[in-house]
Amino acid sequence: MASEAASLGLELNWQKTKVQDLGSREDVPSTITVLGQEVSVVEEFVYLGSLVHSSTQSSPDISCRNAITRAAMQSLDKQIWKSRITIPTKLKLYSTCILPIFLYGSECWAVTKRDVLKIDTLYHWCLRKLLGIKWYHHVRNDEVRRTTGQPRLSAIVQARRLSLFGHIARMPDETDARSIITASPSENWRRPPGRPRTTWMKTIQQDPRSNNLSWMRR
Numbered sequence: 001m002a003s004e005a006a007s008l009g010l011e012l013n014w015q016k017t018k019v020q021d022l023g024s025r026e027d028v029p030s031t032i033t034v035l036g037q038e039v040s041v042v043e044e045f046v047y048l049g050s051l052v053h054s055s056t057q058s059s060p061d062i063s064c065r066n067a068i069t070r071a072a073m074q075s076l077d078k079q080i081w082k083s084r085i086t087i088p089t090k091l092k093l094y095s096t097c098i099l100p101i102f103l104y105g106s107e108c109w110a111v112t113k114r115d116v117l118k119i120d121t122l123y124h125w126c127l128r129k130l131l132g133i134k135w136y137h138h139v140r141n142d143e144v145r146r147t148t149g150q151p152r153l154s155a156i157v158q159a160r161r162l163s164l165f166g167h168i169a170r171m172p173d174e175t176d177a178r179s180i181i182t183a184s185p186s187e188n189w190r191r192p193p194g195r196p197r198t199t200w201m202k203t204i205q206q207d208p209r210s211n212n213l214s215w216m217r218r
Helices: 002-007 059-075 077-081 087-103 113-131 141-148 153-169 176-182 200-210
Strands: 031-034 037-041 044-047 050-053
Touching: 050 059, 059 077, 059 087, 059 113, 077 087, 077 113, 087 113, 087 141, 087 153, 113 141, 113 153, 153 176, 153 200
Parallel strands: none
Antiparallel strands: 031 037, 044 050
């Protein structure tokens, strides 16, 4: 990267340059030396608005989006959610101003059952705040959903994920995105010990089952 930048008359900012070891189960050094410069090896960093974690799992990014969304809801508490604005208008503001914050990059998440629970917990918290429902009101979540008519947040994430998969599946075989999801590991590759990690393709394969559907091979 440094040599390519130099050919264009540019210099690499080593203070902002980080290295990340993705998917490794071994200990990694805190810094490495590149071209005489010390570069930090980080566990996570934000790239294009998404939190990339060295475990390659989506849970850290989901937790980060969860916190940002809650902060956004709290910032509008007095001005919007506790105001006399009608419920339909509040729902439109929620869909326009709040949902995009959480859903940014969600089509790339490989979610686990715990992640789905966390996503829907945030969903119910947002709707309860929007409706002014407190915990001591003893209102069930299904009643909250009937009142608002909103789909589950996990269902929205799933729809976006399947939409992206459909877009990639229709691409020509030689495109990079298509080749990545259809690639097979080399013959010498061996899965590391321990429970297999949740991948994006595994999540895609499980999505139809949650809707009582099945895959059809052509």
